[in-house]
Amino acid sequence: MISKIFMSLLWVGFLIYGFLLAPPGQPDTIELIQNLSTGNWDNINPLIISVFNSIGLVTVLYANLLFIDGREQKIVAWPFAITGLALGTFAILPYFILREPNPKFSGEKNLFIKLSDSRFLHLLLTITLLVFVFWGAISGSWVDFVSEWQSRRFINVMSLDLLCLCLIFPLIIRDDMLRRNIDSNTLFWVISLIPLLGTLVYLCFRPSLPQSETN
Template sequence: MISKIFLSLLWIGFVIYGFFLAPPGQPDTIELIKNLSTGNWDNINPLIIAVFNSIGLVTVIYANLLFIDGREQKIVAWPFAIASLAVGTFAVIPYLILRERNPKFSGEKNLLIKLADSRLLHIFISITLIVFISWGVISGNGLDFIQEWQTRRFINVMSLDLLCLCLIFPFIIKDDMLRRNIKNDALFWTVSLIPLLGTLIYLCFRPSLPE
């Protein structure tokens, strides 16, 4: 119950900030999103490119976790999983609030579950994420990013969205561990207290779901 209250307050606060308190939107935001989406990255700060692509990859990870978690839930997970690919935290947190703890997995793994459970897929995602983040940090202009963050709603909210997604992984990772018969509190807290990197390492080395 405490976690649901916390997540509810976090979601409400994020919505209020995103729509009412964040810096104003800019007229060229749609053009920026289009260029970022299509790989037309000329004259765009690599840090912005890295954050944009990182949030896309992180939401793919969440979609995989939600597809597996939803097998034993009363609510349907796939609408939240698909929506998370577009709006990130705005879709993930409502699912985490509505779901119930259920550390079980039953039935056969269909093609979608097998893909979501794939170790190779998560190794590929992890390597790609690390490459984007490293490239953004090394090649990007930090001062320019800060200025953009302070003046552009899209950059501001996108960055906070990525940060939030990285911090709330523990709310769904615990049950994922138990489904794989991993009953190790020390491992859970290690993964939880190392934002993003801890989760990536776990996803790359976790055992497969038992059928």
């Protein structure tokens, strides 16, 4: 219950900040989003490109986790997973608030589950994500990024969205570990205390889901 209250407050706080307290929107925001989405990256700070694409990749990781987690939930996970690809924290947190802890997996693994459980897919996503992160950090202008962060709502909220997504992975990782018969508090805390990187390593090397739950 405490965790649900915390997540609810975090979600409401994020909504209030994003719509009322963040820097004002700019008239060219739609054009910027279109350019970022279509790969028209000329004259765009690589750091901004890196953050934008990192959010996309991180939300794909969340979608994979939600497709598996939703198998044993009373609520349907896929609407949150799909909208999370566009809305990030705004869509992911409501699922975390509504879901119940359930460290079990049962039944046949359908195509979506097999894809979500694929080690190769997560290795590919991890490599791509790290390439964007390091490229943006090395090639981008931090001075320009800070200036944009202070003056543009889209850049400001997008950056905080990515930060929040990286920090809340442990809220769903624990049950994912238990479904794979990994009951290690030490490993869980290592993953939790190394934001994003700990989760990426876990997703790349975790054992596959069992075909059915063994009681």
